[in-house]
Amino acid sequence: MNIQTRNNINVYGEGNEVLIFVHGFGANQDMWRLVTPAFYQDYKVVLYDHVGSGRSDSASYDPNKYNDLEGYKTDLLEVIAYLDAPVVTLIGHSVGAMISMLAALEKPEVVKQLIMVGPSPRYMNDENYIGGFEKSDVDEMLEMMEMNFVGWASYLAPIAIHQENDEKFAEELKTSFTSTNVEVINQFAKATFYSDYRSLLPQVNTPVLIMQCSDDSIVPETVGDYLAENLPNASLVKLNAKGHYPQLSHPEETVKFIQAYLQNRTVPADA
Numbered sequence: 001m002n003i004q005t006r007n008n009i010n011v012y013g014e015g016n017e018v019l020i021f022v023h024g025f026g027a028n029q030d031m032w033r034l035v036t037p038a039f040y041q042d043y044k045v046v047l048y049d050h051v052g053s054g055r056s057d058s059a060s061y062d063p064n065k066y067n068d069l070e071g072y073k074t075d076l077l078e079v080i081a082y083l084d085a086p087v088v089t090l091i092g093h094s095v096g097a098m099i100s101m102l103a104a105l106e107k108p109e110v111v112k113q114l115i116m117v118g119p120s121p122r123y124m125n126d127e128n129y130i131g132g133f134e135k136s137d138v139d140e141m142l143e144m145m146e147m148n149f150v151g152w153a154s155y156l157a158p159i160a161i162h163q164e165n166d167e168k169f170a171e172e173l174k175t176s177f178t179s180t181n182v183e184v185i186n187q188f189a190k191a192t193f194y195s196d197y198r199s200l201l202p203q204v205n206t207p208v209l210i211m212q213c214s215d216d217s218i219v220p221e222t223v224g225d226y227l228a229e230n231l232p233n234a235s236l237v238k239l240n241a242k243g244h245y246p247q248l249s250h251p252e253e254t255v256k257f258i259q260a261y262l263q264n265r266t267v268p269a270d271a
C-alpha cells in the first residue's frame with residue numbers, strides 16, 4: 001500500500017518543524033490553501049486527504065475501517081510514520097481536530113502540540129451539555145442526505161460558511177460535498193455527528209490551542225468553553241470570524257493565531 005497515493009500527501013516548505021493540516025468532514029486539503037503558504041518559509045507543511053475525500057485513492061476505502069474515527073486516526077498515524085518526523089504539530093479543523101486528538105492520545109511522544117480549529121468532542125446536545133444539535137436534527141440531516149444529496153449539500157454549505165461571508169466559499173463547500181461518494185460521505189457524517197469523545201479529554205496532556213469561531217452554526221461557542229475547561233493543557237481563543245470555516249473566510253486571522261501559538265504557545269489578547 002502506497003500511503004502517499006492513498007492519502008494524496010503533499011509536502012511544502014523549507015523548515016524542519018513539521019505541521020500537518022487535517023481537514024474535516026466533507027472537505028479536502030484544498031480548504032487550507034489560503035492559510036498554509038504563510039508557513040512555507042519556516043515550516044515543513046504537510047497536507048493530505050482522508051480516504052474517500054478529495055484526490056485520495058477511493059479504492060482504498062473500507063466501510064468497516066471508517067465506520068468511526070479510529071480508522072481516520074490510524075491513517076493519520078501512518079501519514080506521520082511515512083514522513084519519518086520525530087515530532088509533529090497537528091492542525092485539525094472540525095472533526096479533523098478530534099482525529100488529531102486521537103492520534104495524540106496514541107502517540108503523545110510524537111505529537112508535540114495540537115491546534116484545533118472549530119473542534120467539537122460531541123455535536124449533539126446532552127444533559128448539561130450544548131453541542132449544537134438535537135439527535136432528531138442529526139437523524140433528519142442524514143435522512144436528507146440519502147433522499148436528496150444535492151439538496152442537502154445546497155442547504156448545509158451556506159449555513160456552515162455563514163451568510164456574511166463570500167458566497168463563493170459556500171459554493172466551493174457544496175462542490176466538495178457533492179464530489180464525494182454519497183455512501184462515503186454519509187458514513188463519515190455518522191462517524192462525525194454521532195461521535196462522543198468527551199470522556200477522553202482529561203487524558204490529553206498534549207498542549208492544545210482551541211480556535212473557536214463566533215456565530216458558528218455547527219459548533220456553538222459553549223463547545224469551545226467546554227473544551228477549555230476539560231482539556232488539561234489548553235488555551236482558548238475566540239475569533240472574530242463567523243461561520244465554521246475561518247481558514248476560508250478569515251485566513252489572515254486564522255494565520256495570526258496559529259503563528260502566535262507556534263512561536264511561543266501563547267495567543268494575542270486582541271482576538
